[in-house]
């Protein structure tokens with residue numbers, strides 16, 4: 001019975017965690033000549049950051065990303081980047097051209113505080129900050145195979161039984177308390193009667 005109770009204790013917060021899951025947000029960052037607006041973004045897993053290139057200087061492009069080993073590119077292990085971002089595109093002739101980077105933070109692998117580099121085509125660089133936190137609700141979600149499917153349904157049934165059994169325990173305790181009170185009252189009454197001359 002204790003094991004079942006423990007299982008329910010573990011399952012309940014997991015189930016409520018799913019119900020209260022974080023709604024994904026989208027944050028927009030305006031990429032400018034000398035800065036980003038804002039310079040720092042704080043998000044959590046499942047959010048999206050939209051970096052939009054608003055630097056209208058002629059022939060200047062931006063590439064934003066994580067340069068872990070500081071070698072000036074974003075191609076090494078665990079590095080990621082926006083690809084080249086232009087101010088404007090001629091999509092008729094260049095369908096791959098992009099003006100924005102929609103960074104979907106769809107994995108807990110991204111959790112951490114990052115200093116991203118915005119490398120511009122003229123060789124200059126701006127450092128910007130991206131802090132990615134855990135979705136605390138999502139982290140409460142069950143691990144694969146845990147508390148999903150038939151096993152969980154059984155636990156819910158057991159929970160009902162547990163509730164009714166604990167309720168009857170309370171009732172028993174109250175009855176016992178009432179009996180004790182009655183016995184004390186009788187004892188007091190009889191001792192008062194006995195003390196009378």
Ligand SMILES: [Ca+2]
Pocket residue numbers: 066067068069070071072073074075076079
């Ligand atoms: Ca690198």
